[in-house]
Amino acid sequence: MTRPVWMEPPRPSTKAAKAVAVTITVALVIIPFWVVVATSLSPDLQVIRNGGWSIWPEQVTLDAYRRLFGSGVISHAVLVSAVVTIVGTAVSLTATVLMAYALARPNVFGGKPIMLGVLLTFLFPPAIIPSFLVVSNLDLRNHYAALIAPVLISSFNLVIMRGYFQGLPAQLSESARIDGAGDGRVLWHVVLPLSKAIIAVVGFYYAVGYWNSFFNAMLYLDDQSTWPLQPMLRQIVMLGANPDTSIAAGAGASVAPQTTTMATVVVAVLPILAVYPLVQRFFTKGVLTGAIKG
Amino acid sequence: MDITRRSLLRLTGGLALASAVPGLAACGDGSATSVGNAGKGLAPLPTYTPINLVKPDLPGTAQGVQDAFLTYPQKLAQTVDGKPGDGSVVTCMVITYGTAPSPAASNKLWTAINEALGVDLRLTLVPAADLNAKYATMMAGGDLPDIIATIDLAMSNALQFTQAKCADLTEFISGDAIKDYPNLANLPTISWQNVGRIGGRLYGVPVPRPQLAGVMFGNREKLETAGVKMGLGVSTAQFAEGLAKLATGKQFPLGGNNFSENIHLGAAGVPSNWVLADGAFTSRYENPVYPEVLQRLRDWYAKGYFYPDLLSTQATQANTFFMNGTTLTLGGGIGGYPGMVSGVGDAFTVDFVRPYGDDPTPWLGNGVFSNSGRGGFTALKKASPERIKMLLRVLNFLAAPFGSKEYELINYGVAGVHFTTGADGDPLPTALATTGGENKTNLPLQYIAAAPYVLYLPGNADATRRSYQAQQEIVPIGVGDPSYGLVSPTQAAQGTKLNQQITDVTNAIITGKRPVSDWSGAVSQWKSQGGDAIAKELAEQHAANH
Numbered sequence: 001m002t003r004p005v006w007m008e009p010p011r012p013s014t015k016a017a018k019a020v021a022v023t024i025t026v027a028l029v030i031i032p033f034w035v036v037v038a039t040s041l042s043p044d045l046q047v048i049r050n051g052g053w054s055i056w057p058e059q060v061t062l063d064a065y066r067r068l069f070g071s072g073v074i075s076h077a078v079l080v081s082a083v084v085t086i087v088g089t090a091v092s093l094t095a096t097v098l099m100a101y102a103l104a105r106p107n108v109f110g111g112k113p114i115m116l117g118v119l120l121t122f123l124f125p126p127a128i129i130p131s132f133l134v135v136s137n138l139d140l141r142n143h144y145a146a147l148i149a150p151v152l153i154s155s156f157n158l159v160i161m162r163g164y165f166q167g168l169p170a171q172l173s174e175s176a177r178i179d180g181a182g183d184g185r186v187l188w189h190v191v192l193p194l195s196k197a198i199i200a201v202v203g204f205y206y207a208v209g210y211w212n213s214f215f216n217a218m219l220y221l222d223d224q225s226t227w228p229l230q231p232m233l234r235q236i237v238m239l240g241a242n243p244d245t246s247i248a249a250g251a252g253a254s255v256a257p258q259t260t261t262m263a264t265v266v267v268a269v270l271p272i273l274a275v276y277p278l279v280q281r282f283f284t285k286g287v288l289t290g291a292i293k294g
Numbered sequence: 295m296d297i298t299r300r301s302l303l304r305l306t307g308g309l310a311l312a313s314a315v316p317g318l319a320a321c322g323d324g325s326a327t328s329v330g331n332a333g334k335g336l337a338p339l340p341t342y343t344p345i346n347l348v349k350p351d352l353p354g355t356a357q358g359v360q361d362a363f364l365t366y367p368q369k370l371a372q373t374v375d376g377k378p379g380d381g382s383v384v385t386c387m388v389i390t391y392g393t394a395p396s397p398a399a400s401n402k403l404w405t406a407i408n409e410a411l412g413v414d415l416r417l418t419l420v421p422a423a424d425l426n427a428k429y430a431t432m433m434a435g436g437d438l439p440d441i442i443a444t445i446d447l448a449m450s451n452a453l454q455f456t457q458a459k460c461a462d463l464t465e466f467i468s469g470d471a472i473k474d475y476p477n478l479a480n481l482p483t484i485s486w487q488n489v490g491r492i493g494g495r496l497y498g499v500p501v502p503r504p505q506l507a508g509v510m511f512g513n514r515e516k517l518e519t520a521g522v523k524m525g526l527g528v529s530t531a532q533f534a535e536g537l538a539k540l541a542t543g544k545q546f547p548l549g550g551n552n553f554s555e556n557i558h559l560g561a562a563g564v565p566s567n568w569v570l571a572d573g574a575f576t577s578r579y580e581n582p583v584y585p586e587v588l589q590r591l592r593d594w595y596a597k598g599y600f601y602p603d604l605l606s607t608q609a610t611q612a613n614t615f616f617m618n619g620t621t622l623t624l625g626g627g628i629g630g631y632p633g634m635v636s637g638v639g640d641a642f643t644v645d646f647v648r649p650y651g652d653d654p655t656p657w658l659g660n661g662v663f664s665n666s667g668r669g670g671f672t673a674l675k676k677a678s679p680e681r682i683k684m685l686l687r688v689l690n691f692l693a694a695p696f697g698s699k700e701y702e703l704i705n706y707g708v709a710g711v712h713f714t715t716g717a718d719g720d721p722l723p724t725a726l727a728t729t730g731g732e733n734k735t736n737l738p739l740q741y742i743a744a745a746p747y748v749l750y751l752p753g754n755a756d757a758t759r760r761s762y763q764a765q766q767e768i769v770p771i772g773v774g775d776p777s778y779g780l781v782s783p784t785q786a787a788q789g790t791k792l793n794q795q796i797t798d799v800t801n802a803i804i805t806g807k808r809p810v811s812d813w814s815g816a817v818s819q820w821k822s823q824g825g826d827a828i829a830k831e832l833a834e835q836h837a838a839n840h
Contacts, residue, residue, distance in 0.1 A: 051615060128430065129434045175608050219427070225395070225396060251707055261610070
């Protein structure tokens with residue numbers, strides 16, 4: 001960072017204090033992640049001895065990952081999750097942009113009641129059973145569409161995007177209109193190029209939402225082998241919660257799934273961590289926009 | 295449309311009213327009384343016809359000590375002739391505590407079981423954490439699977455649902471009719487009794503469990519060095535002295551993820567959840583000894599005998615702490631014993647802490663499996679008598695007892711594929727069964743129907759003997775809960791909330807956040823908010839059943 005000419009160079013003590021503060025902050029973020037990774041790579045016995053975690057594997061082992069991917073079910077689930085996330089984000093983003101653009105325009109026919117309808121869903125979020133009945137009666141059960149359709153448009157994201165569109169100078173679209181552009185052309189050539197930040201942010205919200213959601217799959221997909229990653233991982237994390245614990249003879253599973261649990265966390269978090277740097281540059285700007293122009 | 299405050303209110307108010315109406319109607323339709331058994335002719339319970347395939351090395355007792363086997367039987371019997379199924383698709387919803395199995399087509403265990411059953415079994419496996427939500431949607435959606443396993447009595451309207459939507463099994467299983475399904479006739483009467491009747495009729499098939507359900511595992515060597523021997527007759531003072539010696543600040547004699555009050559209440563002679571006397575039910579909360587036990591646990595907590603973060607510890611973590619010696623005891627289900635023994639390995643001896651005190655009344659379980667512990671059963675969707683019989687034959691197959699070929703298939707898989715036979719004849723899992731995930735935890739047929747639980751730890755006869763010995767000592771002085779199998783609509787509707795309230799108070803008292811003197815107020819509140827109603831309903835049901 002370049003220093004403006006009128007500022008004095010920082011004193012060494014200030015520099016040192018800053019370095020310490022930054023180091024501590026970074027450590028607070030990194031260390032928990034490191035413990036997760038280290039535990040997932042440690043032998044079970046070490047983790048048990050240590051009380052459920054380890055900071056340095058005595059011996060690096062991939063046993064936990066082998067247990068996780070052993071039956072091939074999890075790798076299939078990763079694929080399902082990836083497809084649902086990509087398709088879902090694309091469809092959701094398209095639908096949200098179109099609706100937000102329409103609702104952002106003044107004097108659209110039916111605009112206000114529709115907007116009111118959207119806002120009402122904030123007040124009355126759908127409960128499990130009504131949602132289930134709707135999905136079931138639309139014959140969406142046991143289709144992957146059931147993971148996308150019920151959450152196609154998030155009213156929160158819609159409101160943010162509408163606010164952003166409303167904040168764009170009206171003169172831009174008016175001049176495009178004078179030049180003969182229709183709504184489609186205005187949206188595509190004027191509004192969208194100006195809205196990259198908000199699209200990146202809302203897209204990221206959607207992607208994280210699809211990637212993380214676990215409950216709908218449990219509710220709408222009967223066959224576990226068709227499930228996406230998260231509900232599977234959740235099951236692994238909760239393995240120890242059996243009051244009856246019949247891990248009896250035969251199953252041979254050890255009762256120390258802490259390493260598997262941590263491996264699970266790594267698998268669940270990795271894709272998000274990988275994607276985040278790509279959209280990060282839009283992120284600060286976009287989030288701020290949403291916050292001040294609701 | 296212009297939205298004003300007024301119009302919004304009108305709109306939302308209208309919505310609120312509209313949604314309230316069905317709720318009220320549901321309260322008033324009197325369904326609560328029709329599931330009861332009062333004033334109805336009671337269908338006889340299935341006639342108990344025990345099967346003795348293999349002579350147990352350590353025989354169980356009628357009171358509920360499990361049959362124990364030190365070695366795996368050499369010769370297995372066939373209990374089902376031919377295939378029970380008719381080749382059709384059979385759908386089934388059942389709880390799972392495992393991870394997802396690979397699909398039936400590529401799963402050798404599932405394929406073998408389908409082949410043996412003669413059906414195309416399609417399972418909807420519901421993770422335990424989602425059980426209530428999933429079953430609520432199933433009940434509301436009305437799209438039922440053929441076999442509805444793990445219906446839990448703690449689910450709201452479980453009985454009303456079963457009565458309205460599931461098949462009345464009375465004519466197929468009541469009395470001697472059960473003899474068509476010999477493996478089901480082998481289920482002990484107490485498990486049928488504790489499933490109970492609905493409107494006087496039989497709807498459910500139980501998944502039996504040992505009578506001794508809640509136990510306290512102990513680190514035998516450590517406890518014995520502090521004078522807590524593994525046998526009856528340890529006085530409360532001796533027990534407390536032992537705890538004092540063992541609490542070092544880094545080591546906590548009492549572990550778990552809750553205070554295991556049941557164990558300590560039983561030790562102090564507070565019998566079971568409910569006490570039945572002269573036809574009236576009294577809750578354990580009203581027992582005068584209860585506050586004394588709270589005071590004792592509160593003292594122990596203050597002295598550091600309990601693991602301090604116990605209430606925020608997860609079950610898996612609590613297990614880990616016990617296994618690595620941070621804690622020396624652990625409350626849990628007796629079914630967890632084999633897993634605990636193999637998890638601890640040679641580090642120490644896992645044994646059962648016996649009820650301490652002068653006149654302990656350890657609590658017995660209800661003898662059936664359910665996720666909540668309240669009780670539960672497997673029911674069938676309404677269908678033609680032929681199909682019901684076929685489904686019952688499937689359940690009969692799944693309930694094949696230890697020592698049968700069917701039991702081996704369900705529990706250990708296919709010989710040579712899922713297990714190999716060890717030097718002593720014990721079935722040892724192969725990699726496909728462990729890391730490959732093809733095992734009974736991930737394909738949880740054991741929660742659809744099962745034989746009475748036997749005690750058998752492959753290759754660990756000593757561990758088997760320890761559990762057997764503990765059961766021999768504890769079961770005879772154990773006390774069952776007279777409310778098992780009785781229906782209380784108030785309990786079904788509000789039990790969870792009421793229990794939570796009283797648990798919160800208990801925890802606050804033990805951890806020193808509230809004085810023990812708050813207890814009587816909490817109990818009065820519990821009584822007035824539903825406890826009294828539950829007691830009254832249980833008494834009516836009991837009178838109707840006897």
